Amino acid sequence: MPRYSQLYDAILKGDLKTAVSTTQEALAKGADPENLVAESMVPAMDEVGRRFEANEYFVPELMIAARAMKGALEILRPLLTQKGAKPTGRIVIGTVKGDLHDIGKNLVASMLEGGGFEVIDLGINVSPQQFVEAVKRTNAEMVGLSALLTTTMPSMRTIVQAFKDAGLRDRVKIMIGGAPITQEYANEIGADAFGENARTAVTLARQLMGVC
């Protein structure tokens, strides 16, 4: 049972206003920010992910829950930074070159943020070079690639190669996903993980960061 069930419920229901106000109230009562995140907020997003995977939640429910989570996190982040708490991990994410589909990628980005990751979203139609440069610039430990089209998914192989060429392949974990993507394809191109949906993406990202 989460300690602050009102906060847990607000995130689960995607109620941004209540999520923000209950976070402020809890802080005023002396709650520890790290505890709020670990005991109420992350479990709420885990439940959101579970419901999405179980087809009880759809895209709108997931997006508003992620928005409520983000709202509460924004209040806590300065306090967490003050205490020296680090984000779970830093991930550069984007839809590959030639592909303009951003809904799936946005879902994954929202869920990762909800899971405590720092997400650097490069948007759509992102070139291999842009991915490599973003990792150099931000020191991200992970890269998330999205593609909806069978015609654009081969670009993922090029991106994996671009990280090898830049001598960065050992420094980053590469996670891929999208409608036509399979585990087989991830193995074939040498990606580190394949996420079937937004929830698995978070689980896998945690595993890759060794924080599960």
Place this chain on the structure above:
Amino acid sequence: MHSLMERLLAQGTVVTDGAWGTQLQARGLADGECPDAWNLSHPDQVEAVARDYVEAGSQVILTNTFRANRLTLAGYGLAEQVRAINRRGAEISKRAAAGRARVFASIGPSGKMLFTGEVTEEDWLAAFAEQAEALAEGGADGFVVETLSDPAEARIAVQAARRTGLPVVGSLVFDSGKEKDRTMMGTTPEQAAAELAEAGADAVGANCGLGIAGYVPICRRLRRAVDLPVWIKANAGLPALVNGRTVYATRPEEFAGYVPALIDAGASFIGSCCGTGPEFIRAIRKELSR
């Protein structure tokens, strides 16, 4: 009912067309290139796709304008070409039809979601109205608002297209949920049909999706939900990449085998979607003539 819809349906089941994107790729459209831009750069190739469908027996053909709303074209840096791409798209299909088929111009989703704040209802209305107007100028006989997941966006697109006075079909994608009978947004066929009917759609439908088998019960539910003709345009199953080539699961004859079940479920317009070509339309015609 709109008089054009009445005339079309008086002939019995109306055969529509198949995919455009995969057909253009077969004609050299490069990966990542905007297919709709070919209306300006490769009009002959686009017309050849349309003509193949007319010759295969399509009574209604669509247009190569699926992405040609301002919001989507902006992603390709083509926002200033909205009018030209749509006008040309309608003209090309009309010329290919040469009076042998009707042209229902394709209006696809914006790819933007309301609740993320990246777009407003006003943006949608303006973008779809602009597109519909240009398509009407190019000579479209009607519209199909297709492949949408969000009933709110579909409602606005249908309303925008209706301003032209031409008939409008509203068609959503049902591929989510436990039974794969909901849109990505969780909308059921009943909710979709009600929303589209309220927006003034002249027909309701389902397209793309996860293949034709699942669209038989969806067709029945749409037909029962509202007193409007039903439009079904399923794809050939989900694509897989085999040895670097895209392969779709369903073959034309297998696809056409579902036609009697679709008619029984109340479909008035039948065609096919991603991964299909003129051979699917021929197979559907053959099945109908049996």
